[in-house]
Amino acid sequence: MDLKKKVSLAVIRRLPRYFRYLSDLLRLGITRISSKELSARMGITASQIRQDLNCFGGFGQQGYGYNVESLYNEIGNILGFNNKYQTIIIGAGHMGQALANYGNFEKRGFSLIGIFDVDQNLVGKKIKDIEIMHLDSLEVFVMNNNVHIAILTVPYEHTPTVADKLAQLGVRALWNFSPMDLKLTYDVIIENVHLSDSLMVLGYKLAEDMKSRANIK
């Protein structure tokens, strides 16, 4: 039986967070941890932790807790860090360059094999030894290389066109940084990242904080 099939996306979305905390514990030399201790660190209830981790079979042992390293490895496996995904970036502006230089991605099994832009001032320049190509070469490049994931950091108005093209070329997964919830008619896996959403929430909390401080005074 394939256990993973039954796991909800909500649980999957929490796994990277477990993974980060476990990696911190490893760094600190902590070899085992109870769901209660992990709960205190993460600010999640212990029962939520047990429930989440039980989805993947019995990692924990009664009275012993979790073996940090094996739980770390298991979650890494589930998240597919042993997979080798070839990625390209469309849009070599500041955000594209920041993502190209984000070392964590390579460590997690995502290797960057191409960067594309339409700006002639950028085409030909190198980021991390990869020469920026013109978007016109995208089609040939994708046909000749096994591109698993395309990272989109293109302007808002061009995002749907570029995404459509990638989907047509058979790229299965898009990581979209345009401030748009990308939805395509093609059957493609999409993760939208909305940086400003998080900043807006911060702004809201700050406004509430300022109000409550003004009331106290």
Place this chain on the structure above:
Amino acid sequence: MDLKKKVSLAVIRRLPRYFRYLSDLLRLGITRISSKELSARMGITASQIRQDLNCFGGFGQQGYGYNVESLYNEIGNILGFNNKYQTIIIGAGHMGQALANYGNFEKRGFSLIGIFDVDQNLVGKKIKDIEIMHLDSLEVFVMNNNVHIAILTVPYEHTPTVADKLAQLGVRALWNFSPMDLKLTYDVIIENVHLSDSLMVLGYKLAEDMKSRANIK
């Protein structure tokens, strides 16, 4: 009665998304929309939409739906886009530069007034007309300027120290891009952004997709 006090953070977190969709509708010249139509666009149930928006009082009218522009403005008000927040960026690397150049933030009421780094090759250079300052000048700068928000794009190991210092200096809100769930003993508002979490989820979905395709063949 202050209605906003009662609104849960879960609802607040959904508001930026409503705001984005409403801004799209405005762009398309659509002046009013029913919760049902909005539901179809956003992939949220109509009852969830009504429930969320009712938290802020009666924006919608029976049989008419929502006036797009006034709902857009109301949500903007709630999220505090009329506030003027002064922000600084700590860490002028690729991500810091990408965020400094992210035009959307200015539009939402966040103005960048300072950028800091410890790298002597960066100090003195300009990003968007703002000269990068050495981190040593942070204290004096914060004392002389009203800094509402600090954006942290510093290496993992330095994040807690820098965050602590900012909190001590009285900066009330931190937007943290280090792959760490920042928690401080100080009472400070923190939003953590974990870019790789989203990429990991994409990787997981892609692995599941590849498995199911392999089974079909």
